[in-house]
Amino acid sequence: MDIQEIRNVGILGAGKVGIVLAGLALDAGYTVRISGSGSVEKIALTIKTLVPGAIASENADVVANSDIVILAIPLSRYKNIAPALLQGKLVIDAMNYWWETDGIREEVLDPSSTSSEQVQAYFHGATLVKTFNHMGYHNLQEEARSAGDPKRKALFVTGNDHDAVDTVASFVDSMGFDTVVHYRLADGIMTEPGSPLFGASLRRPELKDIIDHFDQTEFGQKIAAQTR
Template structure:
């Protein structure tokens, strides 16, 4: 299994900051970039995530074993697809109308957001996780393995080895991974689903997934696919 020592985060918003805090607490080296100059975000990083390094996108990618996309979904194409070539990339993004605008201008309605991210970054390996839990829960609910109050995160991707690496990473970050080896299954965690915004135990999360087709969101997805 690929060893991860250096974590790179593209995006210094609320989710990016919380994930940087969790990664530092787990013992990883962390680099993080944001919109604008390095100097612009350095003070924020030094204050909120002391120990992380504010960097350019290029420096984040060059010095990281795994990359987390934690930017507004409507901006992922602002990143040159070649920048993430041969990288293992976690898609922690979601479509959100207040930030991203009209959905049809951001996403093709025929596939999930992560499938479209994978298509754009076609030389990278995309795994979806960290997207369905609110940043407050990510920050407050991380627990050591074996803790009875530990919560779970859905992990989806097409590359089995990559998914296993990310699942282990999720575990070290304080959450039980629930694995699906199909990137399109990330639809189960997108806004509108019963999982979106939920902070659940592994058993409870699996129960929602197992009954997805019977949920209102699942029925709508099934109808749209027919």
């Protein structure tokens, strides 16, 4: 899929991250559909108030009418979505494990692989790309800027499918951020809680420096060995 083919953005999750990403997508000119954990009626007023112009709907309608789908739900709830629902879709994983919302890590994740690898394995018919997960939602909301702005911040984008990663990187650019791109989904662990990048709101050169340094650390090499 080429970035020019993306007109409709679907967001599963109407929490803080989902709402912010919906607003950025609307500002970028996309048609946005968004679903929450409850009924459409339950979230419709919130959506109308916080992101006027976005369409509140159910998961199935959001996915069916979207060219790209963003997972912005608590990580512990991704298996509440049927794998077949995302069959054939380009999917952005914006999720992280967070103990306050997800509970005991071992009950949510297999320690032998990264969260995104497990999400990809579950949604085996979809193509998963990891991004939007290391920057706080306030920073996402407040620091989106036009290309070329010297204060523009960057997001890490990674996945196993080169074409999908490139498309998502172009999408991230359209949402107001530069990118640092990798082509290995397991590298998404470098942006999750406990990593040097989690919470980072940095310009591209600074972000790239941290990623390159992380790759060279003993911890980074250990992670790479575990996820090859």
